[in-house]
Amino acid sequence: MANPxxxxxxxxxxxxxxxxxxxxxxxxxxxxxxxxxxxxRQASRCMDCGIPYCHNGCPVN
Structure with missing residues (x-):
């Protein structure tokens, strides 16, 4: 995880x-x-939360 x-x-x-x-x-x-x-750059958005929400869209952003 480069940038939390x-x-x-x-x-x-x-x-x-x-x-x-x-x-x-x-x-x-x-x-x-x-x-x-x-x-x-898009991979740096990963929070490494362990839940694959980002496949559809991050619920935080």
Missing amino acids: TGFLTVERLDRGYEEPRERTHNYQEFVHPLPYTEVS
């Missing part, structure tokens, strides 16, 4: 998605993953 208050200082970001209109024209991946550097 990281969830307060780093804004939560979600990955991007392809527009629904574009999805219907191809069978390509429609989720745009975050860059590795941003994934590392």
